Amino acid sequence: MNRPTPAIVTQSAARRLPRWALLLLCAAYVVPGFVGREPWKNADIMAFGYMFEMATGRTSWLDPALLGQPPDFDALLPYWLGAWAIQLTPDWVPADFVVRLPFAALLVVTLWATWQAVYYLARTPGAQPVPFAFGGEAAPKDYARAIADAGLLALIACLGLAQLSHETTPSLAQLGFTAMAFYALAALPYRTALPALCLAIALPGLALSGAPAMGVVFAAGGALNYWVHAPEDGASPGQRIRGAVLVVVLALAAAAVAAAFGTWHWRLEPGAGPGREWESIARLVAWFAWPAWPLALWTVWRWRRQLRRRHVALPLWFAGVSLVTTALAPHPDRALLLGLPALAALAAFALPTFSRSVSALIDWFTLLFFSTCALIIWVIWISLQTGIPAKPAANVARLAPGFVPSFGLVAFAAAVAATLAWIWLVRWRTSRSREAIWKSLVLPASGAALGWLLVMTLWLPVLDYARSYAPVVQGITSRMDARGCVEVMGLTRPQIAALRYHGGLDLQSAEQPGECPWLVVSQEVQPSLTMALDLRRWQLVAEVRRPTDRRENLVLYKKKP
Numbered sequence: 001m002n003r004p005t006p007a008i009v010t011q012s013a014a015r016r017l018p019r020w021a022l023l024l025l026c027a028a029y030v031v032p033g034f035v036g037r038e039p040w041k042n043a044d045i046m047a048f049g050y051m052f053e054m055a056t057g058r059t060s061w062l063d064p065a066l067l068g069q070p071p072d073f074d075a076l077l078p079y080w081l082g083a084w085a086i087q088l089t090p091d092w093v094p095a096d097f098v099v100r101l102p103f104a105a106l107l108v109v110t111l112w113a114t115w116q117a118v119y120y121l122a123r124t125p126g127a128q129p130v131p132f133a134f135g136g137e138a139a140p141k142d143y144a145r146a147i148a149d150a151g152l153l154a155l156i157a158c159l160g161l162a163q164l165s166h167e168t169t170p171s172l173a174q175l176g177f178t179a180m181a182f183y184a185l186a187a188l189p190y191r192t193a194l195p196a197l198c199l200a201i202a203l204p205g206l207a208l209s210g211a212p213a214m215g216v217v218f219a220a221g222g223a224l225n226y227w228v229h230a231p232e233d234g235a236s237p238g239q240r241i242r243g244a245v246l247v248v249v250l251a252l253a254a255a256a257v258a259a260a261f262g263t264w265h266w267r268l269e270p271g272a273g274p275g276r277e278w279e280s281i282a283r284l285v286a287w288f289a290w291p292a293w294p295l296a297l298w299t300v301w302r303w304r305r306q307l308r309r310r311h312v313a314l315p316l317w318f319a320g321v322s323l324v325t326t327a328l329a330p331h332p333d334r335a336l337l338l339g340l341p342a343l344a345a346l347a348a349f350a351l352p353t354f355s356r357s358v359s360a361l362i363d364w365f366t367l368l369f370f371s372t373c374a375l376i377i378w379v380i381w382i383s384l385q386t387g388i389p390a391k392p393a394a395n396v397a398r399l400a401p402g403f404v405p406s407f408g409l410v411a412f413a414a415a416v417a418a419t420l421a422w423i424w425l426v427r428w429r430t431s432r433s434r435e436a437i438w439k440s441l442v443l444p445a446s447g448a449a450l451g452w453l454l455v456m457t458l459w460l461p462v463l464d465y466a467r468s469y470a471p472v473v474q475g476i477t478s479r480m481d482a483r484g485c486v487e488v489m490g491l492t493r494p495q496i497a498a499l500r501y502h503g504g505l506d507l508q509s510a511e512q513p514g515e516c517p518w519l520v521v522s523q524e525v526q527p528s529l530t531m532a533l534d535l536r537r538w539q540l541v542a543e544v545r546r547p548t549d550r551r552e553n554l555v556l557y558k559k560k561p
Contacts, residue, residue, distance in 0.1 A: 004130065005126070005127070005128065005129060005130060005303070005306060006302045006303060006352075006353045007127070007128070007129040007130065007349075007352035007353060008129055008130050008352065008353075009129040009137065009138040009143055009146075009352045009437060010136055010137065010138060010435065011136055011137065011138050011139060011142065012435050013138065013146070013435040013436060013437050014138035014139065014142040014143045014145070014146045014436075014437065015142075015146065015435075015436050016142070016145045016146060016149060017146075017149040017153075017436070017438055017442075022149065022152070025153075025156065025445065025446060025449055026108075026111055026152075026156070028418065028449045028450075028453055029156055029448075029449040029452060029453075030104060030107050030108060030111075031104075032166075032414075032452055032453045032455075032456035032457065033162070033163075033165075033166030033452065033456050034100045034101075034103070034104045034166055035097070035100075036411075036456075036460060037456070037460055037463070037464055038096065038464045038467075038468035038470050039096045039168075039468065039469075039497075039498075039501070040167070040463075040464075040467040040468060041467055041468070041469060041494050042492070042494045043072075043167060043169045043171075044167045044168060044169060045468075045469060045494045045497050045498055045501075046066075046071070046072070046493045046494045046497055047071070047078065047079070047082070047167070047168050047169045047170065048082065048095075048096055048099055048168055048497060048501070049066050049493060049494070049496065049497020049498075049500060049501070050064045050065075050066055050071055050079045050082075050497075051079050051081075051082030051083045051085075051086065051099050051168070052082075052083075052086065052095060052497070052500060052501055053065075053066060053500070054079060054080070054082075054083035055082075055083040055084075055086035055087050055095070061076075061080065061083070062076070062261070062262075064076070064079055066493050066496055066497060067488070067493075067496050067507055067508075067509060068509060069493050069496075071493075072331075073169075073170040073209075073210035074210050074262070074263045074264075074265045075170040075173070075208065075209045075210035075263060076208050076209075076261055076263060077173060077205060077208035077209050078103075078168075078169065078170040078172075078173040078209055078210075079170075081099075081102040081103070081173070082098075082099035082102065082103075082168055083099075084102075085098045085099050085101055085102055086098050086099060095501070096501065099168050100168055103166075103167075103168045103172050103173070106172050106173055106175070106176035107165050107166070107172065107175075107176070109176045109179065109180060110155075110165070110175050110176050110179040110341065111152060111155065111156070113176075113179035113180050113182060113183035113198070113341070114151055114152055114155050114179050114182070114183070114341040114344055114345070115148045115149070115151060115152045116148070116183045116186070116187060117151075117179070117182045117183040117186040117187070117341065117345060118147055118148040118150075118151030118152070118186075118344070118345045118348050119144045119145060119147070119148035120144070120183075120186045120187040120189075120190055121147075121186050121310065121311040121314065121315070121345060122143060122144035122147040122148060122311065122348075122349075123140060123141070123144045123190065124189075124229070124232070124309065124310050124311050125232055126229075126232065126306055126309030126310065126311055126312075127147075127309065127311035127349065128140060128143065129143060129352060143437075146436065146437045146438055147348050147349065147351070147352070147437060147438075148348070149437075149438045150347075150348040150351050150437055150438040150441050151344050151345050151347070151348035152344070152445075153438055153441035153442060153444070153445035154291070154292050154295065154343075154344035154345075154347040154348055154441050154444075154445070155292070155340055155341060155344035156445040156448055156449060157291055157292065157441060157444035157445040157447075157448045158288070158289055158290065158291075158292050158340050158343070158344065158448070159287055159288060159289075159290050159448065160287070160288030160289060160333065160336065160337065160340070161337070161340055161448075162448065162451075162452045164333065164334065164337050165337075169334075170209050170210045171331075171334040171337055173205065173209040174206060174209045174210065174211045174214075174334075174337075174338055175337050175338055175340070175341075176205075177201070177202040177203075177205035177206045177209060177211075177215070178202070178206065178211075178214070178215075178218065178318070178338045178341065179341045180198045180199070180201060180202035180205070181198070181199060181202035181203060181206070181215065181218050181219065181222070182218075182314075182315075182318055182341050182342060182345075183195070183198060184196070184198040184199035184202060184222075185199070185218075185219075185222035185225070185226065185247070185314060186310075186314060188226055188243050188246075188247075189226065189229070189230055189239075189243070189310075192243075196246060196250075199219075199246075199247065199250050200250055202215070203215045203216075203219055203250050203251055203253070203254035204253065204254045204257045206218075206254065207254040207255065207257045207258035207261075207263060207264075208257065208258070208261060208263060210263065211338070212254060212255060212257075212258035212263055212264050213264070214321060214322075214325060214338065215251070215254050216251045216254065216255055217321050218317070218318060218321060219247050219248070219250065219251035219254070220248075220251060221314075221317035221318075221321070222247055222314065222317070223244045223247035223248050223251070225310055225313055225314050225317065226240075226243050226244055226247065227240060227243075227244045228308075229309070229310040229313075230243060230244075232309075232310070278327075281326060281327050281332060284326070284332055284333060284336065285323070285326070285336065288333060288336055288337075289336065289339070289340060289343055291347070291362075291366075291444050292340065292343040292344050292346070292347040293343060293347075295346070295347035295348075295350040295351075296319065296343050296346035296347050296350070298350040298353070299312065299346045299347065299349045299350040299353075300312070300316070300346070302350065302353040303349060303353075311349065312346070312349070314342075315342035315343070315345040315346045316342070316346065317342075318338075318339060318341070318342035319339045319342040319343050319346065321339075322335060322336060322338045322339025322342070323336070323339060325338075326339075347441075348441075351437045351438065351440055351441070352437055354440065358440075359439065359440040362440045362443075362444070363429060363430070363440065363443055366443040366444045366447055367426055367429075367430070367443060367447075369447065370422075370443070370444075370446075370447025370448070370450060370451060371422075371426070371447075373447075373451050374419060374422065374450055374451065374454060377451070377454045377455060377458055377459065378415075378419070378454070378458070379392060380392040380393075380396070380459070381415075381458040381459065383396075384396060384405040384462070385405055385407060396462060399466070399548065400462055400465055400466050400547055400548050401547055402465075402471075402547050403461075403462055403465045403466075403547070405461065405462075406461050408457075408460075408461070411457035411458065411460060412457070412458070414453065414457050415453065415454050415457045415458050418449075418450050418453045418454065418457075419450070419454070421446075421450075422446060422447070422450045425442065425443070425446050426443070429442060429443055465547065465548075466547070466548040467548075469494065469495065469498030469499075469502060469546075470498070470502050471546070471547055472498075472544050472545075472546045472547075472552070472553075472554060473498050473499055473502035473503045474502070475542075475544035475545075475554075476499070476503060476520060476544050476554060476556055477503045477505070479541055479542045479544070479556055480518060480556075482517070483504075483505070484506075484516060484517045484518060485505075485506040485507070485508055485514070485515075485516040485517070485518070486499070486505045486506065486507050486508070486516055486518040486519070486520055487507075487508050487509070487510040487514065487516045487518070487519045487520070488507050488508070488509065488510060488519075488520050488521070489509070489510035489511070489519070489520075489521045489522070489525060489529070489532065489533070490521050490522035490524060490525030490526075491520065491521075491522055491554075492522075492552075495522070495552070495554070499520070510532070510533060511532070516559070517558060517559045518556065518557070518558060518559070519533075519538055519556070519557035519558075519559070520554055520555070520556055520557075521554070521555050521557070522552075522553075522554060522555075523543065523551075523552075523553040523554065523555055524551070526555055535557075536560075537559060537560055538557040538558065538559060538560065539557060539558050539559075539560050540555070540556075540557055541556040541557060541558050542555075542556050543555050543556075544556060
């Protein structure tokens with residue numbers, strides 16, 4: 001029998017995931033990582049440094065700099081968002097927490113837009129399951145909701161999403177605006193106002209967040225996809241023309257915005273920089289996009305006769321652009337991040353084609369993997385708190401010398417609640433035969449959320465100690481008998497941002513010497529310091545070691561009277 005689609009879905013299998021469970025899972029994934037931690041090296045503290053400089057009036061809002069050094073990304077809007085958040089909140093609220101609020105909202109937008117995009121793609125005629133001779137197949141809207149639930153679960157399950165989606169960097173802004181553009185192009189045949197508004201925000205947002213070319217390419221492919229498939233989706237010739245013209249005009253407007261603000265720069269360099277080997281890129285994709293990428297490949301295979309249909313072609317375009325950029329961009333992981341919503345959409349369409357044995361294999365693999373990860377996290381935490389078993393605590397002491405474990409009741413309670421919820425979920429999934437389409441992605445998404453929550457609660461003190469610059473800044477400021485301006489040389493932008501924020505120091509470049517009583521230099525430039533400065537004017541005070549990285553030691557000097 002030649003079926004029109006490979007999807008066979010009954011009405012009972014198209015049940016929706018309970019909204020309270022889905023919202024609780026999203027909250028458990030979003031909140032940890034934005035609350036209770038210090039700014040981390042390197043991209044997180046560096047981006048925060050530019051936001052803090054803007055908010056305190058030390059740098060231009062159109063040409064941001066950190067002690068004369070420009071940012072890595074040709075971006076403006078992400079830094080504006082953080083600076084506005086600092087300026088709009090009271091001084092007693094920590095600035096490093098305040099800047100995370102708009103970025104937490106961007107992650108929420110990413111999850112919402114991915115769900116909506118998959119929903120409208122699943123509504124298309126080409127995505128519908130096979131109709132049964134005597135009825136009983138899934139209703140279009142119920143089927144679309146179930147597939148959208150699966151798409152959101154697939155996105156949360158991606159291992160590479162966790163850290164980068166909780167940093168206050170332009171990468172998260174690019175992800176949020178990419179997801180908005182993906183939703184707008186997916187929903188445009190069915191709705192006009194909201195998709196047009198989202199696209200009008202997303203494309204200029206990408207232009208001002210360091211990815212203008214990707215925004216234009218996304219829009220170009222989306223416009224062509226809409227033009228080809230609009231008649232199948234019931235759009236009239238007039239709607240077809242208006243929709244395609246709208247996308248093209250907004251893409252051109254976004255390009256004009258990027259040109260006007262100076263954020264349009266070509267950064268793709270094939271074969272340049274570290275990690276450009278194909279083996280390295282393959283390894284990155286393999287773990288970063290797991291488990292979405294094998295499901296996406298299965299979708300391409302099972303829906304191979306429908307590759308030109310919109311529900312496959314549109315996410316394939318977004319994912320393909322992201323994968324090509326990953327191979328050529330200077331930051332491959334951050335380029336791959338933008339393809340995760342599209343890969344999650346493709347992964348969702350694999351589920352209606354699965355056999356029961358494949359679903360069981362996914363469940364058992366996920367159960368063993370994430371249960372083992374949770375057990376390891378708990379064992380190491382117990383070892384730090386009690387000394388039993390002794391080896392994990394000894395390993396932590398070796399990797400983070402000087403760290404003193406602490407107990408947090410709120411963090412402990414959250415970790416216990418999450419672990420109990422995982423145990424209940426495993427029991428629910430393994431003790432009953434569920435027909436819902438999304439059942440195979442419940443454990444991967446919940447396991448990813450569990451692991452992230454446990455790490456950001458039980459392990460947060462040691463992570464802050466290892467990844468924050470606060471200990472080394474405290475070591476510098478504690479050796480200053482009197483505060484004053486500080487000349488610096490050889491410091492990285494993250495180190496400069498940390499000294500500015502954690503130490504509250506007024507920094508100046510040592511290349512333009514002034515009357516500052518203090519000098520801080522990187523240990524790496526100390527051997528050649530005599531060639532740049534007259535050390536007879538300075539007295540060595542201390543060498544402050546960074547506990548977890550000897551390459552980032554700082555040396556403090558005081559000007560001789």
